[in-house]
Amino acid sequence: MQTLTSVYFYSSAGLVLLIFIAAVVHKFRQPSDFIRALAGYRLVPDGALRFWWLLPLAELLAALELLLSIGESRWLALSLLLLYAAAIAINLLRGRHDIDCGCGGEATPIGWGLVMRNVVLAGLAVPQHAPIGELMGLGVALTFVALLLGALGYAIATQLCANSARGGL
Amino acid sequence: MELTADLLVASQIVLWCAILLLAGAVFALSRQVARLFNRIPPAGALSVNALLVSGEPAPVLELNDIWGRATVVGGPQSGLNLLFFISLDCPICKSLIPVVQSVALSEDAVLVFVSDGGELAAHRQFAQKASLANHTYVYSETVGRSFAVGKLPYAVLLDTAGVVLSFGIVNNREHLESLFVARDAGVGTVQEYVEQQAE
Numbered sequence: 396m397q398t399l400t401s402v403y404f405y406s407s408a409g410l411v412l413l414i415f416i417a418a419v420v421h422k423f424r425q426p427s428d429f430i431r432a433l434a435g436y437r438l439v440p441d442g443a444l445r446f447w448w449l450l451p452l453a454e455l456l457a458a459l460e461l462l463l464s465i466g467e468s469r470w471l472a473l474s475l476l477l478l479y480a481a482a483i484a485i486n487l488l489r490g491r492h493d494i495d496c497g498c499g500g501e502a503t504p505i506g507w508g509l510v511m512r513n514v515v516l517a518g519l520a521v522p523q524h525a526p527i528g529e530l531m532g533l534g535v536a537l538t539f540v541a542l543l544l545g546a547l548g549y550a551i552a553t554q555l556c557a558n559s560a561r562g563g564l
Numbered sequence: 565m566e567l568t569a570d571l572l573v574a575s576q577i578v579l580w581c582a583i584l585l586l587a588g589a590v591f592a593l594s595r596q597v598a599r600l601f602n603r604i605p606p607a608g609a610l611s612v613n614a615l616l617v618s619g620e621p622a623p624v625l626e627l628n629d630i631w632g633r634a635t636v637v638g639g640p641q642s643g644l645n646l647l648f649f650i651s652l653d654c655p656i657c658k659s660l661i662p663v664v665q666s667v668a669l670s671e672d673a674v675l676v677f678v679s680d681g682g683e684l685a686a687h688r689q690f691a692q693k694a695s696l697a698n699h700t701y702v703y704s705e706t707v708g709r710s711f712a713v714g715k716l717p718y719a720v721l722l723d724t725a726g727v728v729l730s731f732g733i734v735n736n737r738e739h740l741e742s743l744f745v746a747r748d749a750g751v752g753t754v755q756e757y758v759e760q761q762a763e
Contacts, residue, residue: 399574537575544582551589558596 398534401526406541407519408466410556413546414516415458415472421499432497436482463527473520474502500553504560510554519545613731615712616720618746622728623710630687630703637676637707637725644673645722646665646743649713651681656735657717661694664719667740673721678703679711719743 430447433439457471483505486494491545494506503509530538593623624638637647648664650657668675677699679687684703691701711720711731720731721743730740730746 398570399577402574402578498728521611533571534574537571537578541578541581542584544578548585548589552586554587555592555596 397528398528398530398537401521401528401530401534402538402541404466404523404526405530405538405547407459409468409538409542410545410549411516411520411535411541412458412461413473414549415454415461415475418499419429419454422448422454425499428495429497431475432495435494437456437491438482438485441443452523455482467525468520469520474515474520476517482512483513487511489508494546499552501557503553503557506560508552508559512549512556515552516549551557572632597700599728612714612733613709614714615713616728617627618728618730618733620728622720622722623706624726625704625710627702627704627707630684630691630701634665635700635702637702638722639680640726641674641724643724643730644671644674645674645724645726646671646673647678647720647722649678649708649711649716649718651679651716653684654716658694659736660736660740661696661718663737664734664740665699667737667744671741671744673744675699677701678707678711679703680708687763721746 419553426447429451430444433447433450434441451469453475457469457475459466460471483496484507486505486509487507492506493504496503496509498509567746578681622638624636626634629635638645645670646664648660650661665675667673677691677696679701680703687701687703691697711718713720715733717734718732719734721729723729730743732743734740734743
């Protein structure tokens with residue numbers, strides 16, 4: 396069990412870290428897309444939209460928190476993921492299914508799939524204590540494999556969500 | 565020894581997760597593919613319509629076009645009539661305009677644009693910019709509703725007596741041409757043709 400705990404600890408930290416870094420990069424690379432999506436959520440007063448950069452800043456801080464605590468402290472990441480899930484859920488309950496999620500990548504209308512994806516990610520972002528033992532050799536390799544699988548799973552879930560909005564599942 | 569067994573168990577569990585993940589993804593994908601196949605048969609205009617039936621007369625509506633000239637949509641015409649339903653908000657519609665003009669020309673059909681939404685002035689501006697002055701352009705929500713047009717771009721092909729030949733959602737030249745092919749094959753829609761072939 397100890398290896399499994401270690402593998403989970405580091406690969407989940409790595410996955411959350413990667414996703415947040417990608418999110419920050421996307422928002423600063425294409426700010427107009429993000430601002431438009433943010434406005435679409437109708438949860439932020441128009442006057443406050445000029446503080447859009449606070450969100451990617453928070454994501455950056457979440458990534459830093461993860462890094463500097465070597466994977467133990469994940470509070471910011473957890474909070475942001477739940478915040479985004481709530482924002483999407485609120486708009487879905489409002490009946491607004493056509494707005495772009497603003498997640499980056501392909502234009503993806505919001506849906507419950509995205510809420511679930513974020514909740515699962517939030518589960519990975521629950522802060523934990525670093526495992527005691529050392530990962531060695533194959534254990535490290537296994538961690539990377541788990542990380543890769545996680546990234547793949549994230550990409551699959553996101554693409555399926557994007558597809559379903561165009562008439563799929 | 566103990567360490568190795570521990571590693572093996574962890575490796576197994578990661579593999580199970582990977583398999584479950586992939587199996588789930590494949591399942592979801594196969595469902596999406598099934599839905600796609602049901603909705604879009606090979607290369608034909610997607611013919612969903614609550615009112616129109618191929619072989620029956622189309623609704624006849626007398627109204628003025630955007631230039632104020634009296635015109636009749638439906639009913640007897642001098643030639644094949646291709647009704648092309650667009651809207652100013654629909655980017656695919658606009659990109660299809662040269663295509664639909666070309667198809668109408670090569671199939672020797674009279675092209676009629678039907679649009680709605682927004683201001684009449686905006687449509688006039690658009691028709692001028694898109695060089696549509698040679699075609700009838702009608703601004704009317706009623707026509708769209710009478711023909712039960714839901715999604716855009718939509719096209720309806722009528723014969724010289726005003727009878728509905730074929731219709732459907734069109735996204736490209738192949739879809740538009742399929743309307744005429746359907747007419748040639750004596751079926752209202754390519755879906756019908758595919759079904760007939762399967763019998």
